[in-house]
Amino acid sequence: MPPVLTRSRSRSSTTTAVDVEDLRTFVTIARTDARDVGERQIFARLDGTARVTLEFGQSYTGLVQPGQHHLRVHNTLFWKHIHFAVEPGEHLEFVVINMGRWWTYGVAGVLGSAPLFLRVERRSLR
Numbered sequence: 001m002p003p004v005l006t007r008s009r010s011r012s013s014t015t016t017a018v019d020v021e022d023l024r025t026f027v028t029i030a031r032t033d034a035r036d037v038g039e040r041q042i043f044a045r046l047d048g049t050a051r052v053t054l055e056f057g058q059s060y061t062g063l064v065q066p067g068q069h070h071l072r073v074h075n076t077l078f079w080k081h082i083h084f085a086v087e088p089g090e091h092l093e094f095v096v097i098n099m100g101r102w103w104t105y106g107v108a109g110v111l112g113s114a115p116l117f118l119r120v121e122r123r124s125l126r
Contacts, residue, residue: 025066025086028093028125029073030059036097037116044096045072054096066090071120078118091125 029044031054038056045051047069052060066088073080073096086092098116 023066023088025064025088026061026091026125027064027069027071027086028059028061028091029054029071029096030093031056031096031098032059033095033097033121035099037100038098040075040098040116042073042075042096042098042118044094046070056098073118073120075116075118077116080118080120082120082122084122089126093123093125095121095123097121 027046029046029052031042036056042054043051044054044060046062046064049062054060064086066086068083068085071080071082071084071094073082073094075098082094084092097119099119100116
């Protein structure tokens with residue numbers, strides 16, 4: 001009996017190490033959507049950590065603890081505050097988009113600039 005218990009324990013400890021890797025929790029903030037105008041920067045802050053500046057085509061991924069979190073995103077004109085929960089082993093992605101309206105390009109042509117509206121979409125990757 002003791003040899004069987006020893007093998008069972010070692011197998012259990014190996015499984016535990018693998019399970020710990022599977023329980024890592026990530027949040028990604030991406031600015032890669034084709035609908036993005038590609039102008040201006042978007043600033044993001046997750047749970048009061050350092051501010052991340054995203055240009056079009058960039059993304060940021062951070063390792064977080066499971067539980068409640070707060071994401072603040074803005075393009076200096078429009079602000080979004082998102083409260084969300086993440087489960088152990090989950091990978092959430094927030095796609096941030098600077099969008100124009102049908103009249104944006106006309107106003108930008110006359111005035112030199114126009115407001116870009118901020119949109120945030122949430123996706124679960126795992």
